[in-house]
Amino acid sequence: MIMGDRGTGKSTTVRSLVDLLPEIQVVAGDPYNSDPQDPEAMGMEVRESITKGKELTVVLTKINMVDLPLGATEDRVCGTIDIEKALTEGVKAFEPGLLAKANRGILYVDEVNLLDDHLVDVLLDSAASGWNTVEREGISISHPARFILIGSGNPEEGELRPQLLDRFGMHAQVGTVRDAELRVKIVEERARFDRNPKEFRSSYMAEQEKLQQQIGAARACLGSVQIDHDLKVKISKVCAELNVDGLRGDIVTNRAAKALASLKGKDKVSAEDIATVIPNCLRHRLRKDPLESIDSGLLVIEKFYEVFS
CATH class of the missing domain: 1.10.8.80 (Magnesium chelatase subunit I, C-Terminal domain)
Known part of the structure; x- marks a missing residue:
């Protein structure tokens, strides 16, 4: 949870995480980013394929960063079941939502303190269980929804419900920089990025790779x-x-x-x-x-x- 003044780079910081985190193995073409090694992070179709002895195509990919819009409907977040197709063809026609896309990735909610209560309840359920269940007209479909929940916002625009606030493991406060020299440095760096984004990224590539290696090594040693x-x-x-x-x-x-x-x-x-x-x-x-x-x-x-x- 990141709370702080407007224009302090909260969203920019969160979105930069994708480039720092190691790539993950996923089953190719699977809408839930299923882990080929962990049954708890697999969709039902992948489990069935393994049970039948089918060979899975595995690819390496960056983790997903999924933005949850404030005005999103519950169907957009959780996914929908095509009742007509289910009744006429006898198949569970499920259209995955944002929670499916966020499995094994990051779910980012900007202005999280303005999120509608019904979406807060959905997030609480998924964050607690690691699964998302959609039920319509007697048809029930579940899929894994294990994600890192990151929220940001400005405390002046309202506080979070205590139930949701408690779900965030850590809470960072970001303040506006007061040092004039540092502010100038930030302005200059932003102007340099606007002039040539590719060159700007290249100038930080070595530092970024070093940080990636440090994070990779830390993940490998964490268990010990x-x-x-x-x-x-x-x-x-x-x-x-x-x-x-x-x-x-x-x-x-x-x-x-x-x-x-x-x-x-x-x-x-x-x-x-x-x-x-x-x-x-x-x-x-x-x-x-x-x-x-x-x-x-x-x-x-x-x-x-x-x-x-």
């Missing part, structure tokens, strides 16, 4: 990263003393600290890693007055140093 029991206890103590509802805060902080340690090339989580990620993991989970904006994270940092000192 350890976090000491006493650090886990301290994380949970911070959550308990801040009156964080539920256990998602504990779980996400542990995961984020491991991910950061792996990105740094370490095999063990340190207190410094936890200090870096814990404000983003907890600031949006604090009990607060409904009229207040989301805490800046200072309260979380203060409690962190109190518990970890």
